Amino acid sequence: MQETLWTLMLSAAFFCATMSMTPGPNNILLAQSGANYGIKRSLPHILGIRAGQTCLHISVLLGLGSLFDIWPMFHHVLKMLSIGYLLYLAYRISTAAVSDDPAAQESKPMTLKEAALFQLINPKSWMATITLCSAFTVTGEAYWLSGLLGMIVFNLVGFPASFTWVLLGSTIRRQLNSARRRSHFNWSMGFLLLLTIPLIVK
Template sequence: MTFEILSALMLFAFVSSITPGPNNLMLMASGANYGVKRTLPHMLGVASGFTLMVVLVGLGIMQLFDAFPITYTVLKVLSVTYLLYLAYKIATSSKAAQGKSATAKPMTFLQAVMF
């Protein structure tokens, strides 16, 4: 890996970890709603998932997509299907489900890694 590629990857990792993206906003909301102690698994999951993503990019996951173009198409189809599922869940949620309920809980470690 050349210095230019490594420095670009490090800059991407730094900027992505400090900008107010969805993970940071979810952590802020979870901390406010459930407290820091109950949000720790979520925090660790976000850090682990981000690290995993950067490592996979660094190892050249795009080479897999170049070698097997169908995998890229499958990833796109799965991604769009998941986004449509999320949109459906949001569109069909009731007002009662939007408030804080007694059974509400923060994201688990694995859920945060996958997000």
């Protein structure tokens, strides 16, 4: 059983890496944050994602994921909330005030609380968590142990993956040495965020 569990967690790690590293709403927002605010000011955003994902993970382990089967409308409500919030974020990013001095920008990075709450309406987070809890847990007495290990694996893989996107944005920041360039970058990030909406509608 122990050998099977560790093999399962290794597979879970590959799954988590795929879900955490591929482009999606979280990673686009992290890259935008890294470019506009730097690594240090983006850390609460990363921690918020992990906190929200962990709360979601616990909820799914407790059976919340079954709501999609019991009440299919819940899925549609979640999609509508997610689309509405993504439209708001795309607008907020695209119209953020910029200046020639990055330190003088009035806009602020996403807070820990905002990032955590976003996970509750982020379909990609739900899909990843439900898949992780259904495909990478074992039944019986070892259910909670496998669920806890899966949660740890997701955070161990997810944090550096998120940090990589912030680092990527921070690297781009060096090229955004004028208000015009930062404005163009923000519009590009807002547009990329809009491109994730069709994936949600499917």
